[in-house]
Amino acid sequence: MIDELPEYAERVLAAAELIPPGKVMTYGDLAEWLEEGGPRQVGRVMTLYGSAVAWWRVVRADGKFLPGHEQRALAHYREEGTPLKDAGRAATGHMPRLDLRKARWHTEDVSPE
């Protein structure tokens, strides 16, 4: 439940909550979906309120992780079966990245309302 927040923030958070497990959306896609603001505005909302929603399903367009949140995000992705680029590869020091080609969620018929 979300209350007492600026309307834009509510919309961003609501949209984030609609992303199904195992899928992700980029900041830019989300902004386009809402037809308001831009990637940076979405990122801003996530900075402020991201902890209230599934923040790991809102990602950068290059598939990299948030510095400092890599482990947490990775744990969620493994749990949800989100496609990772080097999913099969074992630990080698460098973290896997998201395979956006497969993981990106296409909103198509869904409306962020």
Place this chain on the structure above:
DNA sequence: GTGCTGACACAGG
């Protein structure tokens, strides 16, 4: 008002 900053995106090198 002016300028810097940021959980961004994209093109170059």
Place this chain on the structure above:
DNA sequence: ACCTGTGCCAGCA
């Protein structure tokens, strides 16, 4: 794969 610069839109000093 990495780094840099530019464009972008709000928020804040």
